[in-house]
Amino acid sequence: MSVTSTKLNPKDLATITVLIISAFVVILNETIMNVALPVLMDEFRVSEEAIQWLSTIFMLTMAVVIPATGFLLQRFSTRKVFMLAMGLFSLGTLLAAAAPGFSLLLGARVIQASGTAIMLPLLMTTVLDLVPIARRGVVMGNVSIVISVAPAIGPTISGLILQSLNWRFMFLIVAPIALAALVIGAPRLNKTAKASTLPLSIRSVLLSIPGFGGLVFGLSRLSANGADAGTLGILFIAVLALVLFTMLQLRLQKKDNALLDLRTFTYRPFTLALSLMVLAMVALFGVIILLPMYLQNVRGFDTLTTGLILLPGGLLMGLLAPFVGRLFDKVGPRPLLIPGSVLLTTVLFGYSRLLGAETPVEMIVGLHLAMSLALALIFTPAFTTALNPLPNSLHSHGAAVLSTLQQLGAATGTALLVGVLASRIGAGATAGIDPVVAQLNGFSAAFTVASLCAAGMIVIAFFMAKAELPAETAVHAPTH
Numbered sequence: 001m002s003v004t005s006t007k008l009n010p011k012d013l014a015t016i017t018v019l020i021i022s023a024f025v026v027i028l029n030e031t032i033m034n035v036a037l038p039v040l041m042d043e044f045r046v047s048e049e050a051i052q053w054l055s056t057i058f059m060l061t062m063a064v065v066i067p068a069t070g071f072l073l074q075r076f077s078t079r080k081v082f083m084l085a086m087g088l089f090s091l092g093t094l095l096a097a098a099a100p101g102f103s104l105l106l107g108a109r110v111i112q113a114s115g116t117a118i119m120l121p122l123l124m125t126t127v128l129d130l131v132p133i134a135r136r137g138v139v140m141g142n143v144s145i146v147i148s149v150a151p152a153i154g155p156t157i158s159g160l161i162l163q164s165l166n167w168r169f170m171f172l173i174v175a176p177i178a179l180a181a182l183v184i185g186a187p188r189l190n191k192t193a194k195a196s197t198l199p200l201s202i203r204s205v206l207l208s209i210p211g212f213g214g215l216v217f218g219l220s221r222l223s224a225n226g227a228d229a230g231t232l233g234i235l236f237i238a239v240l241a242l243v244l245f246t247m248l249q250l251r252l253q254k255k256d257n258a259l260l261d262l263r264t265f266t267y268r269p270f271t272l273a274l275s276l277m278v279l280a281m282v283a284l285f286g287v288i289i290l291l292p293m294y295l296q297n298v299r300g301f302d303t304l305t306t307g308l309i310l311l312p313g314g315l316l317m318g319l320l321a322p323f324v325g326r327l328f329d330k331v332g333p334r335p336l337l338i339p340g341s342v343l344l345t346t347v348l349f350g351y352s353r354l355l356g357a358e359t360p361v362e363m364i365v366g367l368h369l370a371m372s373l374a375l376a377l378i379f380t381p382a383f384t385t386a387l388n389p390l391p392n393s394l395h396s397h398g399a400a401v402l403s404t405l406q407q408l409g410a411a412t413g414t415a416l417l418v419g420v421l422a423s424r425i426g427a428g429a430t431a432g433i434d435p436v437v438a439q440l441n442g443f444s445a446a447f448t449v450a451s452l453c454a455a456g457m458i459v460i461a462f463f464m465a466k467a468e469l470p471a472e473t474a475v476h477a478p479t480h
Contacts, residue, residue: 008139011188012130016139018185019082019123023146025177026089026116030058031154031288033109035303036167043167044102051102054109056220059411061113063216066404067208067260069121071200073396079189081122086182089115093178097171117403120146124399128387134329136384141325144379145318147406151284153314155292159307201252204259207245214238215408219415260404261397264390269464270398273386274405276337276460279453280378281409282416283344287351287371287450289414290421294355294443295364298436309365313372320376325384333381337461340377345454347371352447357436378457385464413453417446 008016033040033054041051072081092111099105123143131139161169218235221228245260252258265271295306328336347370354363383402390398421442428438 008131008135014188015078015190016123016127016130016142018181018188019119019126020142020146022082022086022178022181022185023119023123023143024150025174025181026085026112026119027146027150028154028157029089029093029112029116029174030062031055031151032158032170033058034289034292035155035158035307036162036170039162039167040102040105044105046102052220053106056217057106058109058113058116059220059407060213060216061110062117063212063404063407063411064209065114065117066121066400066407067212068200068205068400069118069403070258070260070397070400072118073122073125073399075198077189077191078122078126079186079191081118082189083182083186085115085118085122086178086185087115088112089119090175090178090182091115093171093175097168097175120403121396121399124383124387124402125396128390128395128399129392133388136388137328137380138322138325140384140387141322141328141380144321144325144376144383147379147383149314149318149321151288153311155288155303156307156311156314159303163304198255198257201248201257201259204245204248204252207241207248208259211238211241211245212404212408214241216411219408219411222415222419256393258397260400261394262401264394264398264401267389269389270386272460272464273333273382274402276341276378276457276464277382277386277402278405278409278412279457279460280344280375280382281406282413282453283348283450284375284410284413287348290417290443290446290450291364291368293421294439298355298357298439298443309361310368312365313368316369317372317376320373321380324376324380328381328384333385333464334461336377336381337464338458340374340381341454341457341461343370344374344378345451345458347374348447348451348454352444352451355443355447356440381464413450417450420449421446 037051037054040046040054041048044051069081072084076084088111092108092113092115095111096105096108099108123146127136127139127143158170161167161173214234215238218231218238221231221234246262249258249260249262253261253263291310292306295301295309296303301309324336347367350367354367386402387395387398424442424445425438428441429435433441
């Protein structure tokens, strides 16, 4: 396809549509389990700490697998990578639906997450390869539905299912959709293998597992157990492994053999937008965790009511994403990112001051809608600006880096905000404060921290400008 064309041909459009639908289905499962954990704890008679592994193992697997997708996407055809992703996800979903015990369900979540980890970089890389820069905003607007809306409405969907059906239907409903996407999508995707024949760097893989996986695991423990010696040890080993991983990639990328090519960071728009995206994921996942906790623990709402309160915001984000994409193509990132970041900061600060024991539900929904508008203004401009300047040879690595740091941002947001919440609740209990008041103080502190992260996004947004760079820009000549 000519890069000077502003229209997608029907084949490319069908390819991207198949990938967007498939990615939405798989990313949805990242948060769909959160509401079901108490039900599954009773079903399998396991502890609260054990049941949390159903969510932790998903994030952990994603963090380990995503860095390797840059290599996969350069080595194999779109069709083969898609079949691998959807095949793993479908297999994991079917095994989860039939799992007779907790251990098998945990293993099924690992298989599910392995497929999920591959899908998002595949989608982003394909968009970068097929869509000209002048049209990327509107297409990436649809991609942002996958990134932001799917995780946001996962708890709502699981709440609706659990209200009247067995927990296995969370997987039984998804499995036919995943299998249909696999059967319908595979024949329509490119089957031409990529040109790269370089071998996989085993040393890179061995360092990435304790590095990225250990960091996510350590952050998960931090939110659950606090900064004990074991958690700090895990985080230290993870950081050390990541330092060694980075040094190894810097050597290997000189021979174009890096597992994760870090030359993406030599492009200033990529680095700035990525920093902003990580802060946005901290805020998004923090709210995804904190708001349901507030609604259920303080207000006493059941899972279905909680899901319905949060549903309008998720739907609004999805409806706005394509329109924001069109605006981005016309005006660039700054006119969207600055008001979006200001609005997000305001809403999160509003949560810290307005959430009480009797806050009207209408106000909570209104704040959530405003937050969803803010995130819609942020996500599409941020990751489109990040990926636009990259040359073809770095598309897959840029998508892998972006997806990896999104996972780390989500894990950091969860650990940071839940940690702040737990700390304030614990301090309140020690001081003999009423439990409800202690919880409200904790939520206020956590949302204040989230608003400070969002304020950092405002500063970054002022430095971001529209980058109109040709897709063939040489890999060794970054534009700053």
